[in-house]
Amino acid sequence: MDLGTYSYPEKKKEEKLHYDVPEGVDIRGRYDHEFAKILTKDAVRLVAELQREFRNHIKYALECRREAKRKYKEGSLPGFDAATRFIRDEEWVCASVPPAVADRKVEITGPVERKMIINALNSGAKVFMADFEDALSPNWEKVMRGQVNLKEAVEGTIMFHDKARNRVYKLNDQTAKLFVRPRGWHLPEAHILIDGEPALASLVDFGLYFYHNFATFRRTQGAGFGPFFYLPKMEHSREAKIWNSVFERAEKEAGIERGSIRATVLIETLPAVFQMNEILYELRDHSVGLNCGRWDYIFSYVKTFQAHPDRLLPDRVQVGMTQHFMKSYSDLLIRTCHRRGVHAMGGMAAQIPIRDDPVANEAALELVRKDKLREVKAGHDGTWAAHPGLVPSCLEVFNSIMGNSSPNQIQTMKRHDAANLTEQDLLHRPVGVRTMEGLRLNTRVGIQYVAAWLTGSGSVPLYNLMEDAATAEISRVQNWQWLKYEVELNGDGVGVRVNKELFGRVVEEEMGRIEREVGKDKFNKGMYKEACKIFTRQCTATKLDDFLTLDAYNHIVVYHPKGSSSRL
Numbered sequence: 190m191d192l193g194t195y196s197y198p199e200k201k202k203e204e205k206l207h208y209d210v211p212e213g214v215d216i217r218g219r220y221d222h223e224f225a226k227i228l229t230k231d232a233v234r235l236v237a238e239l240q241r242e243f244r245n246h247i248k249y250a251l252e253c254r255r256e257a258k259r260k261y262k263e264g265s266l267p268g269f270d271a272a273t274r275f276i277r278d279e280e281w282v283c284a285s286v287p288p289a290v291a292d293r294k295v296e297i298t299g300p301v302e303r304k305m306i307i308n309a310l311n312s313g314a315k316v317f318m319a320d321f322e323d324a325l326s327p328n329w330e331k332v333m334r335g336q337v338n339l340k341e342a343v344e345g346t347i348m349f350h351d352k353a354r355n356r357v358y359k360l361n362d363q364t365a366k367l368f369v370r371p372r373g374w375h376l377p378e379a380h381i382l383i384d385g386e387p388a389l390a391s392l393v394d395f396g397l398y399f400y401h402n403f404a405t406f407r408r409t410q411g412a413g414f415g416p417f418f419y420l421p422k423m424e425h426s427r428e429a430k431i432w433n434s435v436f437e438r439a440e441k442e443a444g445i446e447r448g449s450i451r452a453t454v455l456i457e458t459l460p461a462v463f464q465m466n467e468i469l470y471e472l473r474d475h476s477v478g479l480n481c482g483r484w485d486y487i488f489s490y491v492k493t494f495q496a497h498p499d500r501l502l503p504d505r506v507q508v509g510m511t512q513h514f515m516k517s518y519s520d521l522l523i524r525t526c527h528r529r530g531v532h533a534m535g536g537m538a539a540q541i542p543i544r545d546d547p548v549a550n551e552a553a554l555e556l557v558r559k560d561k562l563r564e565v566k567a568g569h570d571g572t573w574a575a576h577p578g579l580v581p582s583c584l585e586v587f588n589s590i591m592g593n594s595s596p597n598q599i600q601t602m603k604r605h606d607a608a609n610l611t612e613q614d615l616l617h618r619p620v621g622v623r624t625m626e627g628l629r630l631n632t633r634v635g636i637q638y639v640a641a642w643l644t645g646s647g648s649v650p651l652y653n654l655m656e657d658a659a660t661a662e663i664s665r666v667q668n669w670q671w672l673k674y675e676v677e678l679n680g681d682g683v684g685v686r687v688n689k690e691l692f693g694r695v696v697e698e699e700m701g702r703i704e705r706e707v708g709k710d711k712f713n714k715g716m717y718k719e720a721c722k723i724f725t726r727q728c729t730a731t732k733l734d735d736f737l738t739l740d741a742y743n744h745i746v747v748y749h750p751k752g753s754s755s756r757l
């Protein structure tokens with residue numbers, strides 16, 4: 190048994206080896222005999238077929254996003270769509286919840302890394318959301334190893350040998366149920382070319398995982414259903430409709446019943462909050478709820494209102510779930526999901542355990558408990574935990590309100606009171622102040638996150654909080670917006686305005702602080718200077734980049750054989 194260490198083919202041989210792919214497909218990622226077991230001709234054929242069938246729909250959906258953005262930039266506000274009022278008004282429900290995932294009180298999340306997968310599946314959480322998205326830096330090695338790891342996880346054979354600690358990790362008898370989050374529609378997988386174009390990362394992650402695991406998963410985990418997915422960053426129900434068609438196509442290909450695949454959609458963009466019924470409607474045979482992706486939601490609020498200086502956010506730390514627009518979003522999500530018979534999942538508190546400081550650790554845990562108590566009392570059926578150390582507390586809070594034996598509150602917390610939430614509630618201006626420390630923290634966190642991402646870590650602990658692509662995006666777009674409008678830092682009492690000169694000084698000083706904090710050696714060996722360049726450019730660009738990771742992705746693409754050209 191291979192315990193997580195891989196023997197690579199000799200260099201000379203490696204260059205001659207290549208993946209056996211179907212016509213029209215070219216794989217530019219490094220050859221590895223483990224990856225070749227994932228990139229089989231039939232598995233890649235499914236990905237290629239999905240891409241050929243859906244690429245134009247996806248391109249159109251992305252074009253619609255750009256068109257909506259143009260309107261918001263001209264002053265429009267997102268809102269409910271009059272044309273789909275009938276979907277919101279009529280009574281209908283989604284397909285019933287698969288018994289295997291009726292209870293989702295606590296879901297742990299984490300990147301698709303071997304040790305993390307084993308720890309997460311063993312954590313005592315009901316579900317593990319294995320992430321190719323916010324928590325992963327999607328370089329070729331991570332993405333492909335992630336697929337290898339998930340296959341072994343579904344087969345139940347996954348193991349890891351931590352040689353330094355002489356510790357072997359393997360699965361317990363009882364494990365969490367697996368959900369997989371593929372990357373968003375906007376991201377390419379540059380190492381796979383289909384008909385000369387980069388593959389759509391969502392379809393690569395979905396297609397390869399589905400192909401290799403659907404049969405085993407349905408037998409061992411899903412009790413006849415599955416596989417299960419989380420779907421990120423959608424802005425409109427037309428995007429959910431594409432996913433629904435992708436699922437139907439995959440089910441047909443696999444010869445399994447329609448409605449076997451189930452997915453929870455993250456409501457994590459501002460436009461999508463006005464489309465929750467419509468999204469569930471499109472996916473009604475494949476849905477298993479919605480989730481409050483609070484961090485991307487805040488990012489999306491800034492992005493949507495990038496040209497609305499009257500809607501600037503206060504410091505990032507002040508934009509919590511008790512802000513009126515955030516509370517309204519969570520209440521409406523619960524109301525919508527329960528009316529349609531599916532789970533209303535809560536989101537991620539950013540606090541993580543603080544190992545070396547019991548007092549600070551207890552304070553962090555208390556913040557998490559408070560957040561979870563608010564969620565369960567509001568009617569959420571479950572929540573996310575970033576770390577195994579948080580799972581018992583989250584579970585205890587949910588059980589204390591729901592009772593150990595109730596799997597969810599779908600039928601008991603209808604939240605009729607939230608039916609009257611308006612566009613004004615959902616767009617309510619956030620309250621709070623902006624400070625120099627807010628600007629500094631955004632900068633310090635943003636640069637360190639990008640540095641980690643460039644070296645292969647998509648989720649990192651920074652200042653005792655979990656940081657991932659979604660939280661880092663808030664830091665980036667907030668700096669951009671403050672710079673663009675030269676806002677006054679009104680919380681410090683000194684009335685300083687943010688401009689390029691001030692920002693330049695802040696970047697320099699914060700780079701100095703990072704160097705002191707991480708140490709000269711780590712700083713010099715790391716990618717902090719490159720990260721600083723990327724982050725600073727994005728904060729000061731005239732036009733706001735849609736995603737931090739799109740630009741940064743170009744820095745982690747490695748073609749094989751080396752030197753072959755990029756077609757991104």
Ligand SMILES: CC(=O)SCCNC(=O)CCNC(=O)[C@H](O)C(C)(C)COP(=O)(O)OP(=O)(O)OC[C@H]1O[C@@H](n2cnc3c(N)ncnc32)[C@H](O)[C@@H]1OP(=O)(O)O
Nearest residue numbers: 298299305308309323324484537575576648649650655659
């Ligand atoms: C906005 C969103 O999209 S949220 C969802 C996406 N984000 C995430 O999924 C973040 C998930 N969390 C993490 O990645 C990690 O908890 C981090 C990076 C924040 C902190 O990780 P670490 O610094 O390794 O934490 P720490 O040192 O306390 O870990 C202790 C142990 O718990 C494990 N662990 C920590 N987090 C997780 C996790 N989420 N899943 C599984 N195991 C975990 C570690 O691997 C380590 O295991 P070991 O004792 O066997 O070696």
Ligand SMILES: O=CC(=O)O
Nearest residue numbers: 482483484485659
């Ligand atoms: O994906 C979750 C989020 O909060 O963003």
Ligand SMILES: [Mg+2]
Nearest residue numbers: 323482485659
């Ligand atoms: Mg997100």
